[in-house]
Amino acid sequence: VPQTYRQVILKDRPVGEPAAHHFELVERPMPEVAEGQVLRRTLFLSLDPYMRGRMSAMKSYAAPVDLGAVMVGGTVSQVVESRNPAFKSGDFVLGYDGWQEYGLSDGSGLKKMVDWRWPLSYALGVLGMPGMTAYVGMLDIGRPKPGETVVVSAAAGAVGSVAGQIAKIKGCRAVGTAGTDDKCEYVVKELGFDACINYKTQHVLRSLRKNCPDGVDVYFDNVGGPILEAVLRLINVHARIPLIGMISQYNATELSPGPNLVPLLFNRALIQGMIVNDHVDRRDAFLQDVSGWLREGKMKFREHVVEGLENAPAAFMGLFRGENFGKLLIKVAD
């Protein structure tokens, strides 16, 4: 264990897009491990769009990160010293240690990764929060039926890629949207979607209309904005729209107008916001189903791994420009 370790703290609250000067990389002395505590070294840090909300003073899902405090985030770590009988040196743990190289606590909230047969990082992706978000959002709110048409935005991303593959497993036509031709090719050729629209180069409404000849029954929305607006014009009676993310809106400095909701009324359709923390009761079913699909080769998952905690701010900023291709992770240590 070294004498010091590094953290990324929130230095200033962004108005609009986050930039480098909103973060600060600081060095801290390594703390003593007191009786009952467990010290772990961060291996992987998950970077996710929801973190933008925590940078603002405004309430989003949860309380904001205080100025000067460590940025929050899900982590996979390895225990390096334990004075808590529930953990021993060498244990791999899933936690919420945030943007730092080491975490120290009494261990509450840490989950031991016992009999873990997958890459460690999967606990932050396809078998973690993003995968479970896709699972609950698609199955419990989207409720796809065989033969229906399901549209998924950010289809190459951590959540969207899982959501669309679940739609395929459930016998639906799956149409994705993504921001580059490479991502679209991946979504169709690797993930097995029926089509994928590059929303930056194609006319979204026209392309959706062409690729959804029977209308849209489920729209799994990760982005909000103009894609939601276009999809609403094509929804069928009793369509379901799980509202999972609105990455297009997270850097907005004021509440801009949204989509016209008349189609929702005429089609007796539903839009429902969801966060996965409300659905812990679905965790076992999720892990069982998605592990099974991974084993059977029905589910693929791509990761975008950036090395080094010092690169977390830049990687995070890139999320909002679609620079990642797959689940964005920081490899903090080996």
Added chain:
Amino acid sequence: VPQTYRQVILKDRPVGEPAAHHFELVERPMPEVAEGQVLRRTLFLSLDPYMRGRMSAMKSYAAPVDLGAVMVGGTVSQVVESRNPAFKSGDFVLGYDGWQEYGLSDGSGLKKMVDWRWPLSYALGVLGMPGMTAYVGMLDIGRPKPGETVVVSAAAGAVGSVAGQIAKIKGCRAVGTAGTDDKCEYVVKELGFDACINYKTQHVLRSLRKNCPDGVDVYFDNVGGPILEAVLRLINVHARIPLIGMISQYNATELSPGPNLVPLLFNRALIQGMIVNDHVDRRDAFLQDVSGWLREGKMKFREHVVEGLENAPAAFMGLFRGENFGKLLIKVAD
């Protein structure tokens, strides 16, 4: 039975607000009653906002009314001649004869009003489509829990007045919006809402914030537009928004922007469009509960009755300007 009878037909499709020249009052020869048919005289015609959608060529809930065809609408009638054994002269029937003084058909779709203990017109109001819309929308989508805050727009209207009273019966705080001080006074003093906001003279967001100190758990929306936008800023976690009508949008000539949906996401809230035709399975429960509440004096209902079929177009146009005060009905005959 006279030699002729009158109908109001759709003469032209409105773009924007409907006007007198979109309708035509025509006189028809009285048809012969063929074997199996039943002829009835219209007593009451219901006028409802959804009819605006039927005047447009665009699909709304249902197919548009053809040009030259009789305007559609719910009716209470009395059988004057029957060659169908299921009906006899003098029977009161609930039907969908539209804007005309007589209806003739094989009787399919007609409901005999047997043992009807209420004013006949109630079958088109509190004990009819509007009342059932309020019942299903509030209970099945709104799902109000005791102590919650429920906002209802168009609170003095046929649907809103029932919805808000149900919220009170369920132990909620009910806050209405309406377009005149008279209506607001009625909503509070007669219907028992806790507060009512005149959206034409008061600042809606500010007044809502004042009158909903614990936020909004259910918004029963009949109007869409700026009131929906304001309420969305005040919703609580897991709020439910039954989207029942969007009268503010029905005369729109293009899809205007709607509300920003970020609050829906952050609060894991739900907006769901509903039309009552999808919920016939709830009819018995509705009739039993609402009749009971009427008998016990827990439910009041106000009607706005205009005499004479010739006045139907003007009365209908007045709906969109809030000129009615209570359920709008045409008394076609005694």
